[in-house]
Amino acid sequence: MAHTTNYTNTFIEVSEDCPAECGVEPPIAENLSIAALHFRLIGEAPYTRTSDDVLFETHALRKGIDLGDEQARAEFFSKGQACLRTSPLSKRYGWGTHHDELGRVAMYPRDSEEYAALAADPALEHRRAMRSSRRV
Structure with missing residues (x-):
């Protein structure tokens, strides 16, 4: 059974404990981090x-896998995967992600007018990114 992480007509707001007051570009390291790759791809x-x-x-x-390897993709999604609510972009770096009616994604810095408009849009489903720390 294939699993999916896709959302449609959804805005994922930054986590409640996100330390960034505005959208911050993740540092680019020699071995690209998940945050840097998400930032670049989106x-x-x-x-x-x-x-x-x-x-x-x-x-x-x-992992050095060919992007066109459909078998590797099917194997990757044969198990449940964490969705973009767990992305460091929304947990640490201050970026919200908007998923359109076809599930395609874009990102907006939390200090932007676009972010505020999406966060206030009643036509969208609203989710928060996962917290980085457990509540005490």
């Missing part, structure tokens, strides 16, 4: 990839 082409696309491409780039 930022370079907004509304062209779904959450599943972003997560598989991140996995493939980190």
Whole structure:
């Protein structure tokens, strides 16, 4: 059974304990971090990839897997995967993600007018990114 992480017509707001007051670009390291890869994949082409696309491409780039390997993609999604609510972009770096009617994703900094408009849009489903720390 294939699992999916795709949302439609949904805005994922930054987590309640996100330390960034504005959208911050993750540091680019020699070995690209998950945050840096998510930032690059979503930022370079907004509304062209779904959450599943972003997560598989991140996995493939980190593991040296051919992006066109459908068997590897099917194997990756044969188990449940954490969705973009767990992305460091929304947990640590201050970026909300909007998923359109086709599940394609774009990101917006929490201090932008676009973020505020999406956060206030009653036509969208609203979710919070997962907290980084447990409540005490």
